Amino acid sequence: MKTARETSATGHHQAWAPILEVSLREVFEMMLSSELKDADRAQDGPMDMTSMVGLAGQLCGVLSIQCSQEAAKLMASKMLGIEPQQVGPELCDAFGEICNMVAGNFKNKISGLGNGCILSVPTVISGNDYSLHSSADSDTLEIRMAFEGNSIVTSLRVQA
Amino acid sequence: MNSIQALIVDDSAVMRKIVERAVRQAGIELSKVFEAGNGVEALAVLAENPVDLILCDINMPVMDGLEFVKQLSGVANAKQAAVVMITTEGSESHVVQAISLGAKGYIRKPFTPDQVREHIVPLLTVKA
Numbered sequence: 001m002k003t004a005r006e007t008s009a010t011g012h013h014q015a016w017a018p019i020l021e022v023s024l025r026e027v028f029e030m031m032l033s034s035e036l037k038d039a040d041r042a043q044d045g046p047m048d049m050t051s052m053v054g055l056a057g058q059l060c061g062v063l064s065i066q067c068s069q070e071a072a073k074l075m076a077s078k079m080l081g082i083e084p085q086q087v088g089p090e091l092c093d094a095f096g097e098i099c100n101m102v103a104g105n106f107k108n109k110i111s112g113l114g115n116g117c118i119l120s121v122p123t124v125i126s127g128n129d130y131s132l133h134s135s136a137d138s139d140t141l142e143i144r145m146a147f148e149g150n151s152i153v154t155s156l157r158v159q160a
Numbered sequence: 161m162n163s164i165q166a167l168i169v170d171d172s173a174v175m176r177k178i179v180e181r182a183v184r185q186a187g188i189e190l191s192k193v194f195e196a197g198n199g200v201e202a203l204a205v206l207a208e209n210p211v212d213l214i215l216c217d218i219n220m221p222v223m224d225g226l227e228f229v230k231q232l233s234g235v236a237n238a239k240q241a242a243v244v245m246i247t248t249e250g251s252e253s254h255v256v257q258a259i260s261l262g263a264k265g266y267i268r269k270p271f272t273p274d275q276v277r278e279h280i281v282p283l284l285t286v287k288a
Contacts (some may be wrong), residue, residue, distance in 0.1 A: 030271060090174050101269045103248070114252060
């Protein structure tokens with residue numbers, strides 16, 4: 001697996017950045033038949049869709065994926081095998097499931113977390129006029145990548 | 161392999177569609193697909209319809225997948241069904257629990273049609 005050009009990490013969990021990236025890539029390759037590219041291949045656009053999944057137990061935190069609504073529609077269309085313009089109410093369900101699968105795939109790759117960490121149901125936010133404050137943001141991993149030319153940002157905020 | 165009737169249980173409608181598509185892409189011919197959003201809905205489906213294959217998530221509201229599988233032993237229309245768990249919840253304890261309750265297989269999300277074929281086809285072949 002390639003390493004994303006724009007990966008940032010703070011705190012004690014920097015070693016997890018490649019694992020998070022592989023988890024993300026696998027979900028897109030296996031469920032969307034889409035290969036994520038380096039972040040410099042993406043166009044800047046409004047990051048107006050956010051999906052989040054909480055982690056609790058041995059690892060407490062929040063995993064989120066941000067992208068434009070267009071990109072989220074494209075993800076849903078690829079998951080369902082339909083055209084982007086045909087995507088309707090299933091948009092949030094699909095986008096939330098992607099985040100859920102990335103979180104699950106990630107925790108299953110970390111030794112000891114498979115049994116010791118549970119996931120919340122996904123939450124999806126439309127719009128970008130908000131600030132996210134979490135008690136679980138002492139350590140943050142952030143990966144920026146390109147999905148079909150669209151920028152996507154995956155963040156893992158961990159309560160240290 | 162004969163055409164089979166399947167029940168897909170997942171609280172995500174999108175995931176139910178994806179699972180159905182993956183099963184068809186795996187070359188498994190489905191004559192009828194029933195859907196349910198949780199264990200209670202799935203038991204209601206089974207009260208009226210026999211199925212050959214049950215594909216079930218674990219983390220669901222109302223009644224989760226493990227409780228649903230536990231209750232299947234008393235359901236006549238599920239007696240011949242192969243039960244396979246499909247979930248992001250890949251913990252070893254859940255796998256062991258699901259198998260001990262009667263599930264015949266376990267597929268982690270994300271998955272490919274090849275993985276679906278690998279896990280499900282042998283179960284249906286044995287049945288035939």
